[in-house]
Amino acid sequence: MGKQTLSFTLNGEPVSVETESHLTLLQLLRDKLELIGTKEGCGMGECGACTVLLDGKTVNSCIFPAMEVDGKNVVTIEGLTDAQGNLHPLQKAFVEYGAVQCGFCTPGMVLAAKSLLDENPKPTEEEVRHGIAGNLCRCTGYIQIIQAIKAVSGQI
């Protein structure tokens, strides 16, 4: 079987890429497509650093088979800026509220927050905490992260 060609939408653009069938989505993104904004933390689906959006929903790309993205819509952290390169409001808020320390959890955290707000534009603090429960930050910056998300939802 060996190599397969996958066609999908990546950050709004159609892509076609040849891949080995055993790769994860994370390997496809980082190693084949050189989009290194998506991070590998635990590699086992527990830390959320590798979070990307698949058809608008968060998935852990480190345990997601690349083969399953054929025909789907994938958004990575690189896809959040607009055409002029301006940061997404969530990214601006993360900067403004000091929600970024080492930054390793940030791409996944921002995408988890985006997915949360897309579904629920005015989440309660409890819902924000629940929404980012799958993303570990080891700099213990959760308070600032929660504030940044609440700010974007117009609640600060």
Place this chain on the structure above:
Amino acid sequence: MKKFDYFKPTSLEEALTLFAQYGEKAKWIAGGTDVIVMIKQKTMTPDVLISLQGIPGLGEIKFNGTLSIGPMVTHRMIEKSELIKKDFSALADAVSWLGSIQIRNVATIGGNICTAAPSADTATPLLVLGTQVKIKSLKEERTVPIEAFFKGPGATVLKTGEMIKELMIPKPLPNTGSAYYKLQRRLALDLPILGVSVLLSLDKNKVTCSDMLCTTSPISSILHKMEEDQIICKEVRIALGVAAPTPMRAVKAEGLLRGKPLSDELLERVAETAVQEAQPRDSIRGEAWYRRDMIRVLVKRMAMKSIERVIQPEETVFPERLW
């Protein structure tokens, strides 16, 4: 990671034929949140993965007198189903604390029970809800009750080439409530130290002391008061996870309560009997004595939560009472 070929059949027939062709070399993959991790950890070494994602009809929740859940239904879909939350509450409880949203968006209920971890969150709700598992292979289709599905840690009745086609859950009797409690150390991304599900069908949903459910009265006081109403337990099912090599029903405990009026003394004996039926072990997440103690506590608490769900007192306690 070990290399493997990956097939995406687009019909059940094609999938089963492919599996028959590769046999022991092949594994099914649903969401992959267990399979890919096991391959990374080298505890599973398939040459071929056969994906069930592309097969139409396996990812639907339908209700037509019986609740039908396709094996490819994700935990997140169940979490968002109002019908399941209302009438099959224990299952809704279980999926909302499983993994993280990232996991629940991908992980499927079929995968959760096929992995057959003693800690599988959906297993004990499916046990108390009386689930029938429809199994399909190239040659035949058979249905087994979920009690007979689990054979040991990681082992099920599925033979090579068989797959789950559907989970069928009968509509509960009137005045039924069910609840699941996941005893865990943190509220996300944890496996249960213990999982306890209870389902109760009562003969009425009006009691004179319903307002007591909205207070902080001790369970024993509420039950003493309820004894005056003579509430009969028409049906009861109790299931325990991480309490034995497989998720299990506590049938002796259920037998004590079935057909009897609810009382504090009886619920105490039911919980104690469930403890005696369990065979918990010492493990990294919890020791056997602790699991036994908590079975005693949680069986009673989940019975109370089920009662609360039947009676639906008008006022609610905020934050929600932790039974």
